[in-house]
Amino acid sequence: MPLTQYSRRSFIQRSAAGAVALSLASQRRVLGANERVVTALIGCGGRGNSFLDKVDFVCDPDQDRVGKSGDKVNIPSAKRYDDFRKALDNKDIDAVVVATPDHWHAPAAILACQAGKHVYVEKPSSHNFRESQMLVQAARTAKVVVQHGTQQRSSPAMQQAIQMLRDGTIGDVLIAKAWNIQHRGNIGHAEPSDPPPNLNYDLWVGPAEYVPYQSNRCHYNWHWWYNFGTGDIGNDGAHEADFARWGLGVDTLPSKATSVGGKYFHDDDQQFPDTATCIMEYPGNGKPGQIRQLIFELRLWTTNYPYNCDSGVEFFGTKGQMMISKRGKFQVLDERNKVVDVKLPDIKGKDSLHFVDFTDAIRNNRKPNADVMEAHRTVAVLHLANLCTRIGRSVEFDPQTESIVGDAEANQLLGRVYRQEGHWAVPKVT
Numbered sequence: 001m002p003l004t005q006y007s008r009r010s011f012i013q014r015s016a017a018g019a020v021a022l023s024l025a026s027q028r029r030v031l032g033a034n035e036r037v038v039t040a041l042i043g044c045g046g047r048g049n050s051f052l053d054k055v056d057f058v059c060d061p062d063q064d065r066v067g068k069s070g071d072k073v074n075i076p077s078a079k080r081y082d083d084f085r086k087a088l089d090n091k092d093i094d095a096v097v098v099a100t101p102d103h104w105h106a107p108a109a110i111l112a113c114q115a116g117k118h119v120y121v122e123k124p125s126s127h128n129f130r131e132s133q134m135l136v137q138a139a140r141t142a143k144v145v146v147q148h149g150t151q152q153r154s155s156p157a158m159q160q161a162i163q164m165l166r167d168g169t170i171g172d173v174l175i176a177k178a179w180n181i182q183h184r185g186n187i188g189h190a191e192p193s194d195p196p197p198n199l200n201y202d203l204w205v206g207p208a209e210y211v212p213y214q215s216n217r218c219h220y221n222w223h224w225w226y227n228f229g230t231g232d233i234g235n236d237g238a239h240e241a242d243f244a245r246w247g248l249g250v251d252t253l254p255s256k257a258t259s260v261g262g263k264y265f266h267d268d269d270q271q272f273p274d275t276a277t278c279i280m281e282y283p284g285n286g287k288p289g290q291i292r293q294l295i296f297e298l299r300l301w302t303t304n305y306p307y308n309c310d311s312g313v314e315f316f317g318t319k320g321q322m323m324i325s326k327r328g329k330f331q332v333l334d335e336r337n338k339v340v341d342v343k344l345p346d347i348k349g350k351d352s353l354h355f356v357d358f359t360d361a362i363r364n365n366r367k368p369n370a371d372v373m374e375a376h377r378t379v380a381v382l383h384l385a386n387l388c389t390r391i392g393r394s395v396e397f398d399p400q401t402e403s404i405v406g407d408a409e410a411n412q413l414l415g416r417v418y419r420q421e422g423h424w425a426v427p428k429v430t
Contacts, residue, residue: 040057170317
């Protein structure tokens with residue numbers, strides 16, 4: 001069915017393909033407790049290169065990038081693929097890391113699941129909400145491990161802070177306020193041109209709606225275009241939105257979403273806002289004490305930020321307040337704003353623990369710290385925030401049907417437009 005008609009009913013009905021899952025499971029290697037998880041990297045950009053000490057294969061449609069990354073991999077014989085389907089066909093590969101542009105995250109991850117590979121997918125796990133639904137289904141059907149690249153889930157300090165919230169250190173947590181504030185550069189104005197000879201641009205665009213190559217919407221700047229990225233709400237904001245939701249203790253989707261913002265500062269080609277204030281509401285049972293609110297602020301034109309920290313989350317409870325940032329800052333206040341003397345382990349520099357958790361989950365057949373369902377609930381915040389900013393109005397969201405109520409235009413934007421001529425990577429589920 002068309003992606004825009006992909007409802008929760010079909011989401012549940014189609015997730016019963018147990019025979020396929022058993023077949024895939026029987027094809028996978030059984031790994032010993034200390035055996036290396038053979039891994040392929042899909043996407044050799046800035047984020048992808050942070051995995052080079054962990055992977056055995058590298059894939060990228062840019063010949064220059066795949067060549068340079070291949071030279072840096074610890075394994076001298078590491079193979080280099082332009083088309084990641086070659087990695088999916090390789091039965092020696094157990095897992096993949098998807099570090100592509102956002103528009104490839106879910107399509108590549110879904111194909112990997114369907115090939116029986118475990119997946120570490122960078123944040124956000126999907127370009128849009130409907131693809132997130134499909135990724136959850138693909139992972140559960142294939143019975144593979146899918147880890148979302150929200151590394152703070154594996155930080156001992158963050159885990160300890162969240163446990164403090166659970167233990168009632170600041171009472172009942174009613175509001176989480178996250179922020180991403182930094183001075184982003186201007187990407188200017190450009191016109192379509194021929195792609196560089198080293199880039200297979202058709203493969204780079206993949207299943208997305210085809211647009212001509214343009215210098216300021218490829219390598220990294222793809223973040224700021226609707227067709228390829230999710231803006232900084234979905235980019236850096238994914239981390240803060242994730243542990244804001246985690247600390248808030250909500251394990252469902254929001255029921256109301258609103259956002260105001262736009263391009264207040266940058267006069268350039270980027271389509272996503274440089275300024276936004278986004279709010280999600282989680283009603284619980286609707287009674288006082290059960291309702292929760294998640295706020296996210298985005299400002300990409302200043303370095304004046306709270307606590308002298310470009311990103312973080314404040315948790316407001318009935319008996320105090322907690323602030324924590326992945327930058328290493330932490331503070332607890334009691335209900336009279338007095339600083340509470342509490343210390344945490346070092347928060348920074350723990351990214352490698354997240355990959356360790358991923359491989360351990362594979363060996364022990366368990367859910368990872370940032371399981372695909374946790375990813376689904378977090379990226380819903382990002383996608384709804386972007387959607388409300390784009391259409392300029394609030395929406396009501398039904399967590400049961402996983403659809404927007406009474407707004408056909410907004411509901412359409414939960415999905416995306418793919419290539420008119422079709423493409424082998426357009427997500428499909430069975």
